[in-house]
Amino acid sequence: MSIITSDYHIHTALCGHASGEPQDYARHAVDIGLLEIGFSDHAPLFSHKDATITMDHSQLPIYHHMVESLRAEFADQLLIRLGIEADYMPGYEDRTKSMLSAYPYDYVIGSVHFLEKWGFDDPIQLKEWDNHDVNNVYREYYRLLRKSALSRMFDILGHVDLVKKFDFRPTEDMQAEIEENARVFKKTGVVIEINTSGLRKPAKEIYPSQEHLKLYCEKGIPITFGSDSHRPEDVGRDFDKGREWAMAAGYKEYVLFEKRNIVKTVRL
Ligand code: ZN
Ligand code: FE
Ligand code: FE
Numbered sequence: 700m701s702i703i704t705s706d707y708h709i710h711t712a713l714c715g716h717a718s719g720e721p722q723d724y725a726r727h728a729v730d731i732g733l734l735e736i737g738f739s740d741h742a743p744l745f746s747h748k749d750a751t752i753t754m755d756h757s758q759l760p761i762y763h764h765m766v767e768s769l770r771a772e773f774a775d776q777l778l779i780r781l782g783i784e785a786d787y788m789p790g791y792e793d794r795t796k797s798m799l800s801a802y803p804y805d806y807v808i809g810s811v812h813f814l815e816k817w818g819f820d821d822p823i824q825l826k827e828w829d830n831h832d833v834n835n836v837y838r839e840y841y842r843l844l845r846k847s848a849l850s851r852m853f854d855i856l857g858h859v860d861l862v863k864k865f866d867f868r869p870t871e872d873m874q875a876e877i878e879e880n881a882r883v884f885k886k887t888g889v890v891i892e893i894n895t896s897g898l899r900k901p902a903k904e905i906y907p908s909q910e911h912l913k914l915y916c917e918k919g920i921p922i923t924f925g926s927d928s929h930r931p932e933d934v935g936r937d938f939d940k941g942r943e944w945a946m947a948a949g950y951k952e953y954v955l956f957e958k959r960n961i962v963k964t965v966r967l
Contacts (some may be wrong), residue, residue, distance in 0.1 A: 701967070703938040705735040705955055707782060708808065708857065708894060708925025713758050715751040716929060721765055723931035725773050731935045735955065738766050739781030739808050742798065745791040746816065753786075756798075763802055778886065780805040780956065784857055787811050787847035787887040796852055806956035808892070808925075809853025811843045811861065820864045829869055837862050837869045841876040848887040854959055855923055856884070858894040858906035859915075866901040877911050881918040890954060890961070891920055893945050895937040896927035902930070905937075905944050912948035919960065921954045942967055 709724055710717040721738070728736045740762055741753035748755065754762060763781070772781040781802070785795055787809050799807055818824050819836065828836075841860040848856060859880070884891065894906040907915070915922075924941055928934045945953070946967055955963040 702732065703924045703935075703942050703953070703967075704733050705737070705739040705924060705953075705963075706733055706827075706926050706928070706935050707739065707780065707806065707855070707923045707956075708784070708892060708927045709736055709738050710784075710927070710929045710933060711738060711740045711756045711762065713762055713765075713902045715753070716754050718929065719931040722808075724774070724928065725769055725777055725779065727774070727931045727934045729776050733777065733935050735780065736934065737782040737805060737956075738762075739782035739784040739806075742783045742803070744786055744787040745794045746788050746813075752818065752821070758765070759798075760803070771941045778797075782806045782808060784808040784810055785853070786813060787815060787843060787850065787853070789843070789846060790852050794854065799852060800878040803958065806854040807852065807959070808855045808857045810857035810913050811840060811847055814839050814843070817963045820861050825865060828865065834869045834871045836867070837873055838876060839874070841880055845880060845883040848883050848889045850919060851887060851888060854956060855890045855892055857892055857925070858897070858927065859891050860907040860911060863902045863904065863906075863908070864897065864900045866903075877914055880911075881914045881920065884915065885918045889920075890923055891915060892923045892925045893941045893953075894925045894927050895941045896925075897935075898937050898940065899933075905941060909944065909948060912944065912950075916949040922950060923953055924955070
């Protein structure tokens with residue numbers, strides 16, 4: 700059986716809620732047989748500052764220097780890509796765009812973690828779910844996801860049903876939303892990720908769900924794989940399940956990036 704050999708969603712301690720040294724992440728990747736990893740730490744926000752959620756603007760040069768020197772250190776063992784995970788927040792597109800153009804990224808993961816100022820996936824803001832209608836939260840999340848694709852700022856959309864993280868589930872049918880997502884993702888050419896971190900969360904399910912993934916596969920939306928690790932030992936975690944998940948939805952291959960272009964397709 701073949702294995703997935705690239706993990707494109709890895710954080711560092713700079714974001715304020717991940718642990719370990721970058722070397723430990725790379726070493727774990729080598730230990731479990733990965734050939735390629737990409738760091739994708741949380742880019743600074745323009746809406747507000749929170750040192751426990753993202754890097755600060757002043758840390759960006761440190762992040763880049765860190766990944767560059769790690770790349771040299773592991774040159775003969777592991778291909779290390781320079782990525783970043785940036786939030787999509789309506790109204791901040793121009794500033795986000797110029798931040799992302801300042802460095803030679805191999806790929807940019809675009810993620811929706813906020814509805815207005817509410818970090819709906821933040822455990823500290825969990826109580827806020829009580830003040831919202833779950834169906835509306837889902838619809839608003841999917842709307843922002845489509846807007847993030849349409850902004851064309853991102854190469855990969857992160858965890859495209861993150862809204863299920865705490866296992867609040869919609870009672871209304873969201874099929875039309877997902878079909879619309881698939882249509883927009885296809886139109887914009889954006890890639891989505893199989894993100895295994897959902898298995899470690901209350902939802903206990905890979906992002907995105909199997910039903911969604913089938914629709915995305917039918918439309919021909921390419922995929923990457925990411926563990927969303929915030930600890931070295933989570934690098935590549937559950938990639939065997941991730942591979943099965945993708946194949947069950949009909950996928951036959953995944954893609955790899957360099958300098959913000961798809962440079963390789965790998966068979967599953
Ligand atoms: Zn994080
Ligand atoms: Fe994320
Ligand atoms: Fe992440």
